[in-house]
Amino acid sequence: MRRELHAEWTKTRTAPGTAWLLSAVVVLTAAASAAVAATVSCPATGCDQDVAGSASPESRRVRRPWPSWPYSRSAGSTAPA
Incomplete structure (x- = not known):
């Protein structure tokens, strides 16, 4: 493989x-x-403003990289509080 790389480098x-x-x-x-x-x-309001109003509070919510269901506090849950 080294000879092939050397040949390609020379050609280039x-x-x-x-x-x-x-x-x-x-x-x-x-x-x-x-x-x-x-x-x-x-x-006029600046580049960092959301002019279209597309960023709803729901989309600005921090999302976890893992699912929250194993850690929820539902009835019968054994997850630590």
Whole structure:
């Protein structure tokens, strides 16, 4: 496997279009990011406000990464209080 990796590295270094392709990908990524950032705007209330009102108190509730049913205090539960 080491010979194959060395051969691929040599091919990547010596191929004429590799550096240009990598440079083009970096430039296009930066240009796309700048274009998206230029089109996004915050409302007058600020970017951290919930303008649409989609964040209900139910969705802001802290959720446990584990189920709560084994630890509930239902009748007959043996879970510690």
